[in-house]
Amino acid sequence: MHVDIRKELTQIKGGMAGVAIIGAMAVMAISAPLLAQHDPSLQTRFAFESPSVDHWLGTNHVGQDIWSQFVYGARTSLLVGFLSAIFSTCIGALLGMSAALIGGLYDRIVMRVVDAFIVIPAIIILVVLGAYFEPGVWNLIIFISLLGWQWGARIVRAQTLSLKERPHISAARSFGASPFYLTYRHIVPDLGPILLVEFVYAVRRGIFMEAGLAFLGIADPNVISWGMMIHDALQYCYMSVWRWWLIPPGVALSLTIVAITLIGYAFEPVLDPRLRSEVDAAN
Amino acid sequence: MLRIEGLKVCFGKEPILNGVDLQVEKGESVAIIGESGAGKTTLGLSIMGLLNGNAQGTVDLDGLNILSLAEGEIRRVRGSRISMAFQSSRNQLNPSHRIIDQVAEPIIAHRKNGKNEAHTRASAMLVKLGLSSEKFSHYPHQLSGGEQQRVLLAMALAGDPELVILDEPISSLDAASRIEVTAFLQKALVGRMAILVTHDFSTAAKLASMIATLYGGRIIECGPTQEMLSHPRHPYTRALIRSYPNMTTTKDLQGIKGRMERDVSGCAFHPRCTQAVALCREEVPSLSAHNGRWVACHRGGLLTALSAHNLSKSFGKLKAVDGASLTLEHGETLALVGESGSGKTTLARMIVGILKADTGEVFVEGERVDQRGKNFHRAVQMVFQNPGEALSHRLTVLEAVREPLEIQGVGSKADRDKMAMRVIDEVELPTTKAFLDEYPHHLSGGELQRVNIARALVLNPKVLIADEPTAFLDSSVKAKIMKLLLNLQENRGLTILFITHDIAVARKVSDRIAVMREGKIVEEGSVREVMENPLNPYTRRLIEAASDLDSERMP
Numbered sequence: 133m134h135v136d137i138r139k140e141l142t143q144i145k146g147g148m149a150g151v152a153i154i155g156a157m158a159v160m161a162i163s164a165p166l167l168a169q170h171d172p173s174l175q176t177r178f179a180f181e182s183p184s185v186d187h188w189l190g191t192n193h194v195g196q197d198i199w200s201q202f203v204y205g206a207r208t209s210l211l212v213g214f215l216s217a218i219f220s221t222c223i224g225a226l227l228g229m230s231a232a233l234i235g236g237l238y239d240r241i242v243m244r245v246v247d248a249f250i251v252i253p254a255i256i257i258l259v260v261l262g263a264y265f266e267p268g269v270w271n272l273i274i275f276i277s278l279l280g281w282q283w284g285a286r287i288v289r290a291q292t293l294s295l296k297e298r299p300h301i302s303a304a305r306s307f308g309a310s311p312f313y314l315t316y317r318h319i320v321p322d323l324g325p326i327l328l329v330e331f332v333y334a335v336r337r338g339i340f341m342e343a344g345l346a347f348l349g350i351a352d353p354n355v356i357s358w359g360m361m362i363h364d365a366l367q368y369c370y371m372s373v374w375r376w377w378l379i380p381p382g383v384a385l386s387l388t389i390v391a392i393t394l395i396g397y398a399f400e401p402v403l404d405p406r407l408r409s410e411v412d413a414a415n
Numbered sequence: 416m417l418r419i420e421g422l423k424v425c426f427g428k429e430p431i432l433n434g435v436d437l438q439v440e441k442g443e444s445v446a447i448i449g450e451s452g453a454g455k456t457t458l459g460l461s462i463m464g465l466l467n468g469n470a471q472g473t474v475d476l477d478g479l480n481i482l483s484l485a486e487g488e489i490r491r492v493r494g495s496r497i498s499m500a501f502q503s504s505r506n507q508l509n510p511s512h513r514i515i516d517q518v519a520e521p522i523i524a525h526r527k528n529g530k531n532e533a534h535t536r537a538s539a540m541l542v543k544l545g546l547s548s549e550k551f552s553h554y555p556h557q558l559s560g561g562e563q564q565r566v567l568l569a570m571a572l573a574g575d576p577e578l579v580i581l582d583e584p585i586s587s588l589d590a591a592s593r594i595e596v597t598a599f600l601q602k603a604l605v606g607r608m609a610i611l612v613t614h615d616f617s618t619a620a621k622l623a624s625m626i627a628t629l630y631g632g633r634i635i636e637c638g639p640t641q642e643m644l645s646h647p648r649h650p651y652t653r654a655l656i657r658s659y660p661n662m663t664t665t666k667d668l669q670g671i672k673g674r675m676e677r678d679v680s681g682c683a684f685h686p687r688c689t690q691a692v693a694l695c696r697e698e699v700p701s702l703s704a705h706n707g708r709w710v711a712c713h714r715g716g717l718l719t720a721l722s723a724h725n726l727s728k729s730f731g732k733l734k735a736v737d738g739a740s741l742t743l744e745h746g747e748t749l750a751l752v753g754e755s756g757s758g759k760t761t762l763a764r765m766i767v768g769i770l771k772a773d774t775g776e777v778f779v780e781g782e783r784v785d786q787r788g789k790n791f792h793r794a795v796q797m798v799f800q801n802p803g804e805a806l807s808h809r810l811t812v813l814e815a816v817r818e819p820l821e822i823q824g825v826g827s828k829a830d831r832d833k834m835a836m837r838v839i840d841e842v843e844l845p846t847t848k849a850f851l852d853e854y855p856h857h858l859s860g861g862e863l864q865r866v867n868i869a870r871a872l873v874l875n876p877k878v879l880i881a882d883e884p885t886a887f888l889d890s891s892v893k894a895k896i897m898k899l900l901l902n903l904q905e906n907r908g909l910t911i912l913f914i915t916h917d918i919a920v921a922r923k924v925s926d927r928i929a930v931m932r933e934g935k936i937v938e939e940g941s942v943r944e945v946m947e948n949p950l951n952p953y954t955r956r957l958i959e960a961a962s963d964l965d966s967e968r969m970p
Contacts, residue, residue, distance in 0.1 A: 173731075175851035192710045298804060299799045299800070299801055299804040299805040300804060300805050300806055300807040302764070302769050302799065302805075303797070303799055303805050303867075304807075304818065304822065305768075305769050306768070306769055306792070306796065307792055307796075307818065307819035307822045307823065307874070308787065308788070308789060308819075308822055308823060310790075311910070313822060319808060321809055322807075322809070348474045402932045
């Protein structure tokens with residue numbers, strides 16, 4: 133199975149749309165200082181203003197510029213999403229791979245821990261943790277990573293178990309390859325596609341969790357994020373401000389999640405070749 | 416008794432015989448086997464004293480040194496005590512005399528009998544050789560090649576010699592006449608000494624009690640006929656037998672790598688030998704006894720390339736391999752035959768070291784393998800069953816073939832590329848940039864298996880374990896891959912453990928067969944022994960179930 137990332141993405145139309153949306157979000161997050169008209173955390177006495185040339189999306193209850201908050205909010209969502217995904221995928225890959233390769237008691241312990249983590253409802257733990265620590269962005273990233281590696285570990289272990297019995301690995305062993313060589317030269321690259329899919333879903337999970345926590349009001353109120361904007365806006369939804377305060381972050385969040393789902397969907401055939409279209413299978 | 420010692424013959428500066436030692440007892444016949452140009456006929460001629468002083472050494476016939484005799488004395492011996500039947504292709508008959516006169520000539524010349532009696536004896540001899548009496552007064556040109564050869568044999572035997580030298584006695588006869596003449600010769604040679612010069616093993620098997628292999632002007636192996644034919648010890652003798660078409664062995668014909676060269680330092684065979692070491696280049700090996708056989712080889716004849724003793728492996732309660740032992744001689748193919756699940760692959764994996772054996776030992780060239788380090792991996796390599804799966808989908812052809820070199824840290828990157836390209840070429844794949852950069856999923860099954868073979872060969876192993884190398888290929892590709900393996904064996908002296916469930920394939924490509932069932936080797940022997948006389952009922956079943964083209968025969 134040879135994976136061509138570009139081909140996989142273009143195979144399903146949504147894949148490219150997803151990449152375009154995430155790309156646009158990323159551009160927005162990176163160039164936030166250029167796009168924002170005001171300091172997003174600057175409080176003014178002009179609260180609840182309607183959109184105007186000066187405030188494209190008006191201002192909120194403490195007079196902050198909503199457009200600027202919206203633009204900066206993308207940073208938080210994407211940062212938490214991607215970083216927690218990188219961490220949780222790495223933890224999952226390391227534990228899963230080592231469990232499969234070392235086996236024995238170590239394998240059994242790791243897998244029982246995985247089972248435990250799968251049973252624990254992550255969001256509730258996060259709520260508890262959030263109540264104890266004032267979770268800033270970094271704490272949040274760490275918590276989400278620590279609560280999100282178990283699915284990856286399980287898939288990676290299963291795949292590694294099957295990989296290590298593959299003939300090309302046996303062949304490399306028959307040339308005298310060391311376990312280290314086998315791991316970095318064959319097993320890790322062969323896990324690539326699976327890690328990629330796992331990573332995409334971890335990003336989605338991260339963004340979703342971050343927004344959820346902010347929405348529940350557990351996150352640090354000083355961190356500007358879409359979830360926090362939704363949380364604040366909901367308290368004033370009897371006023372007409374929801375149109376420019378609630379809808380933009382809501383839509384942006386939904387779009388990001390949909391976009392990541394589309395990318396994940398495009399990569400799914402990598403995991404399950406039966407999903408490939410027949411034309412592709414014939415190639 | 417004929418005793419030849421240190422016989423050397425030079426024509427001009429070119430040495431033909433470099434010191435031949437040979438003894439022939441009364442009643443014994445020795446076949447001198449060798450390729451054309453090995454000096455077989457020269458040996459015959461020098462015993463006849465026909466080489467006019469070009470020969471040095473001793474040719475002693477019951478105390479009479481033929482080489483030191485004057486021409487007049489030799490003539491008394493020639494034709495009466497020693498005679499030679501020449502190869503008929505050389506126009507040995509005098510075209511102006513009737514054949515009956517020519518056959519009677521030696522009898523008359525040595526005044527053994529009067530003319531009439533001589534003619535009677537000559538005709539009797541010709542009749543025995545199957546020539547009809549109306550042809551006795553023909554001239555040689557009126558006879559066919561086969562008939563001329565019979566006349567030459569009659570001439571040689573007419574004088575009732577003690578020692579008869581037969582140079583390719585039946586080579587120009589058709590198959591049916593061969594049987595007739597061979598039967599006659601078997602009787603005629605009783606009580607005489609005979610030297611049979613031939614490249615034809617079948618003749619040697621039927622007429623000779625001993626076989627001596629001549630190469631580069633020396634005898635390199637000598638032993639009793641049947642033993643020599645079934646278990647040759649010198650690589651050259653085995654190669655000669657392998658290249659001889661016959662009804663006994665079923666393996667495809669193989670040639671001998673390279674050509675015969677003269678003026679080679681050290682062992683004359685070393686440029687063509689696949690187990691030569693530095694010593695072979697420097698010193699001439701002497702003919703010495705190794706396990707009851709005379710062999711001239713620094714390495715004591717064919718080496719044992721790989722042996723496994725009492726290997727066992729259990730998976731839980733299942734005994735996958737139960738005390739299996741195998742021995743592979745240098746350059747031979749041993750087919751390991753058995754149904755799926757009989758433990759063949761497990762055994763192979765234990766030998767290579769992918770699986771750890773529960774018990775048992777593996778020896779490579781006689782040395783026990785304790786840890787499978789660099790030396791082991793360079794000596795033993797494996798070709799896996801499924802050619803597509805055995806290659807990583809992420810590596811190009813060149814990268815895949817280079818991988819073993821990288822793992823073993825051989826040479827610089829440029830060296831590795833060069834070595835990889837050389838084996839890729841050797842397995843008859845293109846070495847164009849486009850092909851080297853192909854990924855496995857763009858290659859056909861046959862190409863994939865060739866890449867696998869190239870990868871296994873890149874470390875220059877002595878032993879190749881091929882686990883069902885053709886199982887996933889269609890029959891025409893299958894045949895090509897088998898041919899490739901045979902050629903590699905010819906050129907590299909590769910020892911092959913060929914694992915298959917198909918006894919029909921095994922019969923065509925192997926020297927010996929080992930049958931495996933439920934983890935045990937239940938039968939082992941030469942292909943012929945196993946095929947013709949299977950001792951184990953399981954082997955019999957396998958043979959019955961093998962493919963054939965017969966519509967009647969049912970398994």
